[in-house]
Amino acid sequence: MKLLRHGAPGAEKPGLLDDQGHVRDLSDHVADIAGDVLSPEGLARLAALNPADLPLVQPERLGPPVAGVGKFLCVGLNYADHARETGKEPPAEPVLFAKAVSAICGPNDDVEIPRGSDRTDWEVELGIVIGTRAKYVAEAQALDHVAGYLLVNDVSERRFQSERGGQWTKGKSHDTFGPIGPWLVTKDEIDDIQAVDLWLDVDGERRQTGNTRTMIFGVAHLVSYISQFMTLHPGDIIATGTPPGVGLGMKPPTFLREGQVVTLGAAGLGEQRQRMVQA
Known part of the structure; x- marks a missing residue:
């Protein structure tokens, strides 16, 4: 998977890039690309989703793809x-x-x-x-x-x-x-x-x-x-x-x-x- 965050600085939403290069929104499934979402279990849950079922978005900006970076x-x-x-x-x-x-x-x-x-x-x-x-x-x-x-x-x-x-x-x-x-x-x-x-x-x-x-x-x-x-x-x-x-x-x-x-x-x-x- 290619996970991303889209939107204005400080207000980014989670998303992914589908096989056609389109951005799909993940807001209904995870709060952000951070924490437990990055665990094997969290990534497996996202991988099980059908990207075609996710909302298609045309972001004006891509933000940092990971949130809550501690170090x-x-x-x-x-x-x-x-x-x-x-x-x-x-x-x-x-x-x-x-x-x-x-x-x-x-x-x-x-x-x-x-x-x-x-x-x-x-x-x-x-x-x-x-x-x-x-x-x-x-x-x-x-x-x-x-x-x-x-x-x-x-x-x-x-x-x-x-x-x-x-x-x-x-x-x-x-x-x-x-x-x-x-x-x-x-x-x-x-x-x-x-x-x-x-x-x-x-x-x-x-x-x-x-x-x-x-x-x-x-x-x-x-x-x-x-x-x-x-x-x-x-x-x-x-x-x-x-x-x-x-x-x-x-x-x-x-x-x-x-x-x-x-x-x-x-x-x-x-x-x-x-x-x-x-x-």
Whole structure:
């Protein structure tokens, strides 16, 4: 299934994408795409519905496909070639940081360039959505706790991230720095999560091309690893790192400006489109 949320910011309704690419409303069946809805039992109940029996809608906006996100965790430097383009060595263990949940926005919402920013950057990533509570999970059972996957643009302000002191969070958490979606794709729809193509364009020019097979730490390892340090709850999102091609790694470094348009996508996970606006 491809689950989604449609409507104005703060008033999104649950829905799904049918096999013809039409949006169907789920409001009569679930309150939102969150919590127990993401469990195997909750997803099975939705999968048993006949999409043709659900109301057809033509949404003006797609919102973030998951509600009630408690943690938005990110993995840094998880592609060796991306680590090298930023001047860092590939890590021996996953590098973790947090992105404020207030950064989350819809897949096609405008992205704000923060006041005083001159290094706003792009990062296409695979996102993991947790479906059931995970604590001290073994790698062999890690995917049992995953509801599905979604596309993430881990927008970053590099000067805030690296030159303003402290950890990376302040460069990762501006409002709109977390576009997710367009939908949550349940894991049964992805044959091999470690073989997903990723791409990103800026104003129609290809900047990033990658595949999750080159991740240093794979999806199952990340879920298991993170669960050793904190309990993961339904709706938590893990952004798994970006392939090479970010603005910081270009020669010379190149960053986003007001009016530019970023488009990105991943095989089986859909596409996003964001216009850059000034905060």
